[in-house]
Amino acid sequence: MGKTLFEKIWESHIVVEKQNEPALIYIDRHLVHEVTSPQAFDGLRINDRQVRRPDLTIATMDHNVPTSDRSLPILDQTSAIQIKTLEKNCKDFGIKLFDINSPNQGIVHVIGPQLGITLPGTTIVCGDSHTSTHGAFGALALGIGTSEVEHVLASQTLWLEKPKTFEVRVEGKRRNPHAVTAKDIILSIIKNIGTAGGTGTVIEYRGEGITDLSMEQRMTICNMSIEGGARAGLIAPDQKTFDYLRNREYTPKNYESLVDFWKENLKTDADATFDKTFVLDINDIAPQVSWGTNPGMTCDVDESIPSPDEFSNGDVNQKKGAEKALEYMALDSGTMIEDIKIDRVFIGSCTNARLEDLIEASKVIQGQKVASNVNAMVVPGSQMVKKQAEEMGLDKIFIDANFEWREAGCSMCLGMNPDILSPGERCASTSNRNFEGRQGNGGRTHLVSPVMAAAAAINGHFVDVRKLDLN
């Protein structure tokens, strides 16, 4: 019987395998950042262990860095200590670090692909759940905890139970691909399968609706696999993948011979089977807006907020969850999404802060101003994205519209740095999580695409971007 892409990558990385036990899997790339690594390096020191493969390990600082003027010292002392700690750890253990002043600094999941560090058919780990992003290149990319970070640093391997396989087939063509984006596809998928729908599985996204997407859009899809509960998300590499990674700063020298091998090997066989399948038809899907406190609580922009009964389909616990979510979000069932007013707009994060995202958003705001009651900011995903955008003049478009134009980092996606919502503030955000307090204690997050966020900034409330001329 044929094999899935996941099974092929898995089998080619087995170091030790035993019946009914986890397998020891080799890790080709380890990405490290300041928040989930200090305790792992401490563990190495306590046990007098070294980093086994510094040449397969890359570090940057993204979660906790300020996005304001980088020539100024970091005021928050605990943050400053964490950043210094990463600098020291990388120096002591011989790891390449893109620090706060590096032109390559940025969100770890944005810089990996941009620098050609992410490669098809590899195993990639990082102490961050959105590591699934790299699956867009046909890599098996897993988010891990700090103990596992230490384990990979010491051994370049991980004990893993083999996940099940989950096919998500996206069929059809979007009528207006500028208004209905990759973000809307993945939010629609999560709305349907639920936030635990992918637990214990690796999703492979397939079908015309996926192959039609650019690499940056595919990253948005794979990025949010974890929001559907999946261990990882994968897309088989194709010509777009190979072209994207060619001639990047860290693209391997023998790249073309690798491409030949990948073309042959990195695809699911026609007779392979998946443990489960979900099919989404995207011919008629609408822009999505989350209304609750997890990414599955999402509806179409032209709908009204569902009642907890409608949402829960008879599940008592889900109903209670929806009631609590509406209370936290200060929203009523039946309110039209387009009538929801917002206070803040955040365009950023490893989900939606790449160059294409900024280009699409800039088309909406060109020549307009942010609504007077709204505070809006753009945080490019990496310093390289920022530079490219500035070369295209996008910074001027955003600044002229009264957006703040910031330095790269995770920023208000998780609010570890000073970029946070105040209690009660409502934000249209291009990030990935609308959990209670995620963007600031008491803050209320609505997940949307970059074009939806930009349109909300201009209008002060959500609008259906299908009504705008975006071509």
Next chain:
Amino acid sequence: MEPFQKVKSIVTPLDKVNVDTDQIIPKQFLKLVQKSGFGKFLFFNWRYDENENLKSDFILNDSKYDGSKILVAGDNFGCGSSREHAVWALDDYGFSVIISSSFADIFFSNCFKNGILPIVLESSIVDKLQQETGPIEVDLENQLIKTSSENIAFEINSHKKKILLEGLDDIAQTLQFEEKISSFEEKSTIPSVL
């Protein structure tokens, strides 16, 4: 890691589904560079008001549950961020067993690295355990939960069970396979980053 012993205590019922790790330990505490002392920040936004006074309506603040080592929560516990700080906080607070009808994968794996036993049970049994007022005993060796009225069996992967019961150092175990790792590296066609 300390070997996992039998645990006997009353249960703390957390009657919520989809409890994400942002709720278990909010971001502001992720700036710390050590592993200890996270217990006081556990469920911070649910436990404390804006002036950092205890909220009377949150279950952990009810003195009835002081000293409880067993948390019983709704479906999909530990979803979201991979932050192991969530497990460090639960551990430091005093929980050593977490029972739910399902766990998010990364959280589940993080538990075993820190000597915490996550137990998956049918949601009807989880609901019943949430009503349990007296102490219950969790016996990992025999894979049994003993309540005042019945014994409930639970499943666990034998490898994971061994790790907890023996308190094994994962990395020391793995480094015994040094030869196999080296021979894998010799055959690997994936180039270095640098």
